[in-house]
Amino acid sequence: MKRLLAIAEILVIVVIAIAPLFAVFPYRINIFLSWEGAYRMSEGQLPYKDFGIPLGYMYWAVPALFFKLFGPQLITLVKAQAFINLLSGFAFLSIGKSLKVQPGLRFLGVLLFSLSYSFLNYWPWYNHTVIVYELIGIAFLLKYLTGSQSRKQLLWLIPAGMFLFFSFFTKQDGGALGLLICLALLFYTGLTEKKWLPAGIFVGATLLTALVMILPFTGHGFGYWFNHGQPPHTSRVSLRDIIGEFMNGSMWLKFYLFIIALLLMVTIKNRKEYWRDKPQMIFTLLTLGIMAEAAIFQVTSYVPADNNIFFHSFAFIFIFALLGKLLPIDWDQKKYIIVGTIGVLLWWSHMVWKYFERFVFKGGGEPVATTKYNGIEYPNVVNKNTYILSLDTTDVPLSQWRVPNLKAFEKILVPGPTVDGIERLMAMPLVKNNKNLKVLNMSELTPLAVEIPYSLEAGDYYPLWFHQGVGMFEKQTDMFVDRIHKKHYDLVLYEYIPYANNFYPFRVREALLKDYKQIDVFPATRKPSSNSWIEVYVKE
Incomplete structure (x- = not known):
């Protein structure tokens, strides 16, 4: 039975991790910065030297490697996340083994972890990757703490410290909290066993990794970009x-x-x-x-x-x-494993039901008749699905999304009107006939950099993404406003999201409306958040 459970654990981790590779995905909000960071690094650009980020660069390390292996398509990010999900699943499995959790219960824990934390995350995101690195580090730490603790076992503390710093250098908050957990475990064992060498090795490995990863960038504005609560950054820690x-x-x-x-x-x-x-x-x-x-x-x-x-x-x-x-x-015992498995699947059925529902209820339910009032169609049956009317006239139903005929967007669904806008953009004489375009792309369509193509601006002053107060600051906003005033760019894409506070700085749009000519506008790639548009500007 234990052998079957061991095989089942591996199958659960692998199947749930790679399942997304066989699907077609709607474009996800915010995935643009994952793509551009990975693309820049895969092209040899260095963080802080060629682009500024308020985080560490370990979040982009795996996607950048996958871009080198499989090409800079959006779907490559899904492949990278499948690998990250494999790492997280096996890290959790290792933790369960180190904690001597009974194989049957450990299998249920792996099933729950894979359903709740892997299946949901099929796109890479730093708030997920930071926890994955932390779990790997904890898995290495427990290898030592729950093992024989021989001198040879001390070696486990080195990768433990390394991955905990990788976690911190992915996202400061999660990484710091993970470090505190590990230090608490080492402090407990130090108190009870009167052995402090393990804590010293762990801390030393963490600090050495930090020096190796930070020192090369101290001359490129690292202190300005990396957020440790200093101006122009603001701290998010509020008791x-x-x-x-x-x-x-x-x-x-x-x-x-x-x-x-x-x-x-x-x-x-x-x-x-x-x-x-x-x-x-x-x-x-x-x-x-x-x-x-x-x-x-x-x-x-x-x-x-x-x-x-x-x-x-x-x-x-x-x-x-x-x-x-x-x-x-x-x-x-088999009966407890079966009941436990059914229980976990029912508990987290919402994670998979939305996919199975498409096949179980292919018709989409009973058709509902509509009536018109003031020129707008309303369902004339009031039920759970129709009692709230959407007043949003900009939302594009998923049924009207399609895959653009561009390699970078392979297997990625985009709103139909957005695809139409991309096609108009690609057909512009300015785009088709100019190989050295200067482009400012303040939109979520960052993969256009390899499709138009155009060279990405770089420098230790240049932000990876344009969310004011998060990914860039007044200094960068002033720079873009000045460049627009001087007509530095041939083409500008600006995503206007009026409800998102300076997601793309509003001052930049004001400058564009004053100094450039808007020649097109089409819906942005946002769902469920609509009411956002991509505006196309050229020199007057």
Whole structure:
């Protein structure tokens, strides 16, 4: 049975990770900066030297490598994420093995982790990658902490420190929280075993990795770009927001903590004995640390809204491991594995049902008759699907999205009117007949850089993306306004999103309206967020 479970764990991780490779995807909001960062690095550009980012560059490392291997298409990002999901799945599996979780329960934890945290993330995003590097680092750390701790075992602490810095150099908040969790585990073992060399090796490996990855860029504006809360950056750490989010929401976190508190009250017969039970204490500290991280991470990294759901799998295996000590549950018995599998699949059925629903209910439900009022069609049946009327006249239904006839957009669906706009752009004499165009592309259509093509501007002053106050600042906005005033660009694409606060600086649009000529406009690639347009400008 254990051998079958071991095979099943691997199959679950692999199948769920690679499943997206066989699909066609609608263009995802914000994926443009993933593409451009990976493209620039794959072309030999260096972060901070050739483009500025408020993060570390490890987020783009895997996508850049995949661009070198498979080409700079958007779909290559999906391939890179499949690899990242494989890494995260096997890291979680390794953690479960180190914690000596029963194979049956460990299989259920892997299934839950893959469904809740891998299947959802089929595009790379730094708020996900930061946790993946952290999990890999924790997996290496636990290899030492729960192993024989021989001198040879100390070597596990080196990749542990390296990957925890990779995590920090992907996103500061998640990486710092991961470091604190690891230091807490090392501090506990140092106190109980009176051995501090492991903590020293881990910290040393982390600091050495930091020096190797940062020192080459200190002469290229690293201190300006990398956000450690200094101006012009603003800190996202707000105790009020963290407490407010926890008290106003975080229903699953609070429920898990309540159950864990009850189970620990029953499990802990003698506090000193529990403190000396190293495997159990490490499991407890890790689980509580992950949940604390999730409570903070949901505030400091709030996009997307569910980016902290990695805590479910840790809480799940910890709670049911405690229950296994109190109840006659043998997680290696077939009946418990079957019931557990059905339970996890039902619990997270929403992750897969939306895909199966297309095949189960191919007709899309009963047709609803419509009536006209003031020239607008309304359903004349009021039910769960029709009781709220959308007043948005700019939304393009997914049924009207299609794949542009451009290699960079292979297998990527884009709104039909956006495709029409791209085709008009590509057919412009200015684009077709000029091989040295100077282009400012302030839109989410960054892959046009390889289709038009045009050279990307570079320099330690130049931002990778244009969200004011996040990816660039007043200094960069002034630079673009000045260049527009001097007619520096032959062609400008500006994405106008009136409801997003300076997602692309409004001052740039004001300058364009004053000094350039708008010759076209078409819907942006945003869904569910519509009411956004890509405007095409040329010199007057």
